[in-house]
Amino acid sequence: MAATSTDKLEAGTVSSYDRKSEIKAFDDSKTGVQGLVENGVTKVPLMFYCENSNLNDGITSASNSKISIPIIDLTVIHDDPILRDHVVGKVRYACEKWGFFQVINHGIPTHVLDEMIKGTCRFHHQDAKARKEYYTRKVSRKVAYLSNYTLF
Numbered sequence: 380m381a382a383t384s385t386d387k388l389e390a391g392t393v394s395s396y397d398r399k400s401e402i403k404a405f406d407d408s409k410t411g412v413q414g415l416v417e418n419g420v421t422k423v424p425l426m427f428y429c430e431n432s433n434l435n436d437g438i439t440s441a442s443n444s445k446i447s448i449p450i451i452d453l454t455v456i457h458d459d460p461i462l463r464d465h466v467v468g469k470v471r472y473a474c475e476k477w478g479f480f481q482v483i484n485h486g487i488p489t490h491v492l493d494e495m496i497k498g499t500c501r502f503h504h505q506d507a508k509a510r511k512e513y514y515t516r517k518v519s520r521k522v523a524y525l526s527n528y529t530l531f
Protein backbone atom coordinates (compact mmCIF):
# COMPACT_ATOMS: atom_id res chain seq x y z
CA MET A 380 0.00 0.00 0.00
CA ALA A 381 1.32 3.43 -0.90
CA ALA A 382 2.03 5.95 1.81
CA THR A 383 -0.85 8.18 0.94
CA SER A 384 -3.50 8.14 3.63
CA THR A 385 -3.47 10.26 6.71
CA ASP A 386 -4.57 7.46 9.04
CA LYS A 387 -1.89 5.02 7.86
CA LEU A 388 0.89 7.55 8.34
CA GLU A 389 -0.18 9.19 11.57
CA ALA A 390 -1.90 6.38 13.46
CA GLY A 391 -0.47 3.81 15.78
CA THR A 392 1.30 3.69 19.04
CA VAL A 393 5.04 3.60 19.41
CA SER A 394 4.87 -0.07 20.49
CA SER A 395 2.96 -1.10 17.34
CA TYR A 396 4.82 1.20 14.98
CA ASP A 397 6.45 -0.51 11.97
CA ARG A 398 8.98 2.02 10.66
CA LYS A 399 10.27 -0.23 7.88
CA SER A 400 6.78 -0.74 6.42
CA GLU A 401 6.02 2.97 6.63
CA ILE A 402 9.26 3.87 4.85
CA LYS A 403 8.68 1.25 2.16
CA ALA A 404 5.14 2.52 1.54
CA PHE A 405 6.40 6.10 1.40
CA ASP A 406 9.20 5.20 -1.03
CA ASP A 407 6.91 3.01 -3.18
CA SER A 408 4.49 5.93 -3.58
CA LYS A 409 7.25 7.79 -5.49
CA THR A 410 5.65 11.11 -4.63
CA GLY A 411 7.85 12.28 -1.76
CA VAL A 412 6.78 14.74 0.89
CA GLN A 413 4.71 16.66 -1.68
CA GLY A 414 2.63 13.48 -2.07
CA LEU A 415 2.01 13.41 1.67
CA VAL A 416 0.75 17.00 1.56
CA GLU A 417 -1.41 16.28 -1.50
CA ASN A 418 -2.99 13.35 0.37
CA GLY A 419 -3.92 15.37 3.43
CA VAL A 420 -1.17 14.42 5.87
CA THR A 421 -1.00 17.27 8.37
CA LYS A 422 1.42 15.87 10.95
CA VAL A 423 5.04 14.86 10.43
CA PRO A 424 5.03 11.05 10.03
CA LEU A 425 6.95 9.09 12.66
CA MET A 426 9.48 7.86 10.08
CA PHE A 427 10.91 11.39 9.90
CA TYR A 428 11.61 11.64 13.62
CA CYS A 429 15.19 11.03 14.75
CA GLU A 430 15.73 8.28 17.27
CA ASN A 431 17.61 9.34 20.40
CA SER A 432 17.85 12.83 19.00
CA ASN A 433 20.36 15.08 20.68
CA LEU A 434 19.37 18.13 18.67
CA ASN A 435 18.21 19.90 21.81
CA ASP A 436 21.54 19.54 23.58
CA GLY A 437 22.65 23.02 24.56
CA ILE A 438 19.71 24.72 22.87
CA THR A 439 17.58 27.20 24.75
CA SER A 440 13.79 27.27 24.74
CA ALA A 441 11.85 28.76 21.84
CA SER A 442 10.98 31.83 23.88
CA ASN A 443 14.65 32.55 24.47
CA SER A 444 16.04 30.91 21.35
CA LYS A 445 19.66 31.19 20.36
CA ILE A 446 19.33 28.60 17.58
CA SER A 447 20.94 29.53 14.29
CA ILE A 448 21.46 27.54 11.14
CA PRO A 449 25.13 26.69 10.59
CA ILE A 450 26.64 29.07 8.04
CA ILE A 451 29.51 27.89 5.85
CA ASP A 452 31.59 30.65 4.23
CA LEU A 453 33.38 29.44 1.10
CA THR A 454 35.45 32.61 0.61
CA VAL A 455 38.71 31.01 1.76
CA ILE A 456 38.49 27.50 0.28
CA HIS A 457 40.95 28.25 -2.54
CA ASP A 458 43.36 30.41 -0.51
CA ASP A 459 44.94 28.00 1.93
CA PRO A 460 44.73 24.20 2.36
CA ILE A 461 44.50 24.55 6.14
CA LEU A 462 41.57 26.98 5.86
CA ARG A 463 39.96 24.65 3.30
CA ASP A 464 40.25 21.74 5.73
CA HIS A 465 38.65 23.91 8.41
CA VAL A 466 35.68 24.63 6.10
CA VAL A 467 35.36 20.92 5.27
CA GLY A 468 35.26 20.22 9.01
CA LYS A 469 32.47 22.77 9.45
CA VAL A 470 30.49 21.12 6.65
CA ARG A 471 30.99 17.70 8.23
CA TYR A 472 29.88 18.97 11.63
CA ALA A 473 26.81 20.72 10.20
CA CYS A 474 25.79 17.59 8.30
CA GLU A 475 26.26 15.27 11.26
CA LYS A 476 24.71 17.48 13.95
CA TRP A 477 22.14 19.52 12.04
CA GLY A 478 21.47 17.78 8.72
CA PHE A 479 21.69 21.06 6.81
CA PHE A 480 23.55 24.35 6.57
CA GLN A 481 23.61 27.65 4.68
CA VAL A 482 26.44 28.37 2.25
CA ILE A 483 27.61 31.96 1.70
CA ASN A 484 30.16 33.48 -0.67
CA HIS A 485 29.81 30.57 -3.09
CA GLY A 486 29.94 32.75 -6.20
CA ILE A 487 26.58 31.70 -7.67
CA PRO A 488 24.63 34.77 -8.86
CA THR A 489 21.33 35.48 -7.10
CA HIS A 490 19.34 35.32 -10.34
CA VAL A 491 20.58 31.76 -10.93
CA LEU A 492 19.55 30.73 -7.40
CA ASP A 493 16.13 32.36 -7.88
CA GLU A 494 15.57 30.43 -11.13
CA MET A 495 16.61 27.17 -9.45
CA ILE A 496 14.01 27.73 -6.72
CA LYS A 497 11.33 28.56 -9.29
CA GLY A 498 12.20 25.43 -11.29
CA THR A 499 12.05 23.27 -8.18
CA CYS A 500 8.64 24.69 -7.30
CA ARG A 501 7.39 24.07 -10.85
CA PHE A 502 8.57 20.46 -10.65
CA HIS A 503 6.90 19.77 -7.30
CA HIS A 504 3.63 21.37 -8.39
CA GLN A 505 3.28 19.01 -11.36
CA ASP A 506 0.92 16.06 -11.14
CA ALA A 507 2.28 13.12 -9.16
CA LYS A 508 2.37 11.06 -12.36
CA ALA A 509 4.87 13.47 -13.94
CA ARG A 510 7.09 13.48 -10.83
CA LYS A 511 7.06 9.68 -10.58
CA GLU A 512 8.89 9.41 -13.92
CA TYR A 513 11.98 10.85 -12.24
CA TYR A 514 11.76 9.01 -8.92
CA THR A 515 14.61 6.54 -8.60
CA ARG A 516 17.33 5.38 -6.25
CA LYS A 517 19.72 4.75 -9.14
CA VAL A 518 22.61 7.14 -8.61
CA SER A 519 23.72 6.68 -12.23
CA ARG A 520 20.75 8.65 -13.59
CA LYS A 521 21.59 12.20 -14.62
CA VAL A 522 18.22 13.51 -13.45
CA ALA A 523 16.59 11.92 -10.44
CA TYR A 524 14.02 12.72 -7.79
CA LEU A 525 13.81 11.03 -4.40
CA SER A 526 13.36 11.86 -0.75
CA ASN A 527 16.79 10.89 0.55
CA TYR A 528 19.30 8.09 0.37
CA THR A 529 19.20 7.26 4.05
CA LEU A 530 15.59 6.17 4.36
CA PHE A 531 16.53 2.49 4.56
